Structure formats: structure tokens, C-alpha cells
Amino acid sequence: MHDLMVIITICSFILTVGFIYWRPNVNEAIPATIGAFFVLLSGSVTLTDLWKITETISGAAITIIATIVMAIVLESFGFFNWSAEVLTRKARGSGIRLFWLTNLFCFLMTLFVNNDGSILITTPILLLLLKKMGLKTHQKIPYLLSGALVATASSAPIGVSNIVNLIALKIVHMDLYMHTAMMFVPASLGLILLTFLLFAVFYRALPKKLPNAGQWNITPGNHPLKDVSPQENRSKFMRNILIFVFCVRVSLFAASFIHFPVSLMAVIGSLFLLGWRWIYLKISPADMLKKTPWYILIFAFSMYVIIYGLNNIGLTEKLIHLLQPVMSGSLLDASVLMGILLSVLSNLFNNHPALMVGTITLTNMGLDPLTLKISYLASVIGSDVGSLLLPIGTLATIMWMHIVRKGGVKISWGQYLKVTAIVIPVTVIFTLVILTYWVSWLF
Secondary structure, three states: OHHHHHHHHHHHHHHHHHHHHHOOOOOOHHHHHHHHHHHHHHOOOOHHHHHHHHHHHHHHHHHHHHHHHHHHHHHHHOHHHHHHHHHHHHHOOEHHHHHHHHHHHHHHHHHHOOHHHHHHHHHHHHHHHHHHOOOOHHHHHHHHHHHHHHHHHOOOOOHHHOHHHHHHHHHOOOOHHHHHHHHHHHHHHHHHHHHHHHHHHHOOOOOOEOOOOOOOOOOHHHOOOHHHOOHHHHHHHHHHHHHHHHHHHHHHHHHHHOOOOHHHHHHHHHHHHHHHHHHHHOOOHHHHHHHOOOHHHHHHHHHHHHHHHHHHOOHHHHHHHHHHHHHOOOHHHHHHHHHHHHHHHHHHHOHHHHHHHHHHHHHOOOOOHHHHHHHHHHHHHHHHOHHHHOOOOOHHHHHHHHHHHHOOOOOOHHHHHHHHHHHHHHHHHHHHHHHHHHHHHHO
16 A cells, blocks of 8 residues: 555656646646645645645745736836836847846846746747847847846845745745845855856857847837826836835845744735736726736645655655765765755756755754755755756746747757756856855854
């Protein structure tokens, strides 16, 4: 009976992840829910476990949903189209300047929204912008690919930009404030290195002068905020919204510092922004019921059920036995080992289950507090940055491949790997080493 339970649990995990890879355009909550159902049926996860799982993921899920609600409200205001218009104007006809601006845009969108939301927002905008500029396919790839890599990797500096990071934070009992204090500097330095490496790789392919650079403008007539024209007033309005969103993001870390529920603070910020939209655009908050991707909650819950099942059948015990000798060594050894291990697991099985398995394993190793913190943060670097080696390492890059293909730009695995094989390993190792010395200096 026990053997049957183990077989069903392992097969459920493999088939769930396999289906997500095979059919990236299918809502990922569907295979995850089916997989979770069979894990429950096998008995490797009990009804008591379900309550623990709900308690673990609820705060993270609410925070991410509240953040996505804010992104939907910003879209209602026309904020993202306005941002793209500003990008075009600031580039001033230079392909080099546009490269740096698009990567900065993708970084900020992840910080203000989250990694999946950033991909969904920035990729269609970049596709439209590059098409209007008249760039050829090979000239579009540097902007699209670098933007996707930066947008996804930008979830590492602050835990609130990625639902799996937030769930893992709960598991290791680390608050958002502490995560950011320890992670922001090394992860940001890693992002800067990643961007410079991408620039070096793509330099020859980047157009030095952009064709049709000034032809894309969003006129007030087709803008949702017609009454906030002229252009100067509209820009001022958009800046005010951006400042408000920035303040909401800062409030999440303040809430974490004073031990106020981060998820509640995120909900409060979203409600204020919804009220602002109601006043200016006369759009009722009721539309959020339809537009909010509630399936994220189902996906996160179902994936965690499957991972919990793997934990209960002894997977983490085997990992502990394998890793403990190295983890008991120096902090640098622990950091590099966990970072590389999570990079490999993320590219094999996707970063969501990989980080959950890695985090549960760490909490059962009996590590001292500092080693546990560094090992957890190294795992995040592996799952957020190392996972980008293959386009199937994260849900964000799977979605990105689907969006660019739909937008008429075909990027093969070979083209993707030709870039990531150069930039990702170097960035991961660099960030892991910096993390060790930064945290050692802090403590």
C-alpha cells in the first residue's frame, strides 16, 4: 500500500510538471489541481495537512492577488501604454539607449507588480513598440529576450515580487523586511552584471539608430484619461499614480518591520487604488471579480499539496542525507551548493516546486540560523535567476515564449540557450558569492 502511495505521488508530480511544459498555453491551475487530487487520493497528504498548507500559502496568495489587482487598475488608467510612449521618447532614436531603458522598465515593473505580471505587461508593450518602430525580427530579439530575463530575475531582490518566494519566506519563518535587507544588495548587483553581460552579447545585433522612432504616439483621443489632457497634465497624473504605487510597495516592508500583516497592507493599498480609479474613470471595483486571475490561488495551493506529498513520502529526507555533509561546512559552500542545486532542479522541474522542495528540506536540516538564512536566500537566487537557463525553468518564461510566438517573433531554444548559457551561470555564481560576504558582513 505504501509503495502504491509513493508511485502515485511521484507520477502525479512528474505528469503535472510535464503537462505544464507540454501545453504552456493551458491554464496551469488545471494540471496542478488534477495532480493534487491524485496526491490526496493516494493518502500521502491528509486533511490535517490541507489546513497547514492553507495557512502557509494564504498570506502569500493574498499579497500577490492584491498586487495583480493594482496592475489591472494601472492598465485601466493607461499607465503601461503611457510608459511605452515615454520609453520611445526618451530613447531619442538610439537603439542602445532603448536597450537600457527597456531593461529598466522591466526591472521596475517586476518591483512594482511581480515577475509573472511584469512579463504579461511588458512583453505585449515591447512587441507593439518594436513593430511600430519597424525593426526586423533579429533586431527585436535583444530587447525581448533581455527584457524577459531581467523581468524574471528582478523578483530576487524583494520577496514580494514572486508568490513562491513569499510562500518560502513563510516556511523558513523569515519576514519580508529581513529578506530584503539581506538580499537586495547582492541580487541587485547580480542584476546589474546580468544586464551588462546581455548588452555585451547583444551589442552587435542592436540597431544603433532606430527607424520610425518618432511614429508611435498615443493620442489623448484614444486614451482612457481624455479629461486629464494635455500631455503635461497626463504625465503629472501618471507620475502621481507611480508615486502612490511606490508608497504602497514601501508600506509592505514597513508592515513587515512592525509585524503588521503584509497581506492586509497589500489589500488596503489595492482598495485605495480601486477607489481612485472609481473617482476618475467611474469604473466600479466589481470588474475585478472577472479580471483578477484567481487561478493563481488554485495553482499555488495545488502545487504545494503535491510538494507536501513528496515531502511526506520521504523525498526531503533523502535530500537531507545527501546535502548535510556539505551544508555543515563554510557559509560559502552552503550558499553555492544550494544556489546551484536549485538552479538545476528549477530547470528540470520548474522553479515553483523546486524552491518549495528546497525550502522544506532546509528547515528539516537542523542548521544554525545564519546558515539557514544564507542557504534559503541562495535557493531563491537559484530559483529566480538560475532557473532562466532553460525557457521552461519558470512559468514567466514559459508564458513569455508563448506571447512572443503569438506576436509573430519566433525565438528557438537554440537562440535562447546561446544567450543564457553565457550570462546565467556567471550571474548566479557571482550573486551567490556576493550574498555570502554581504550577509556575513551584516551579521
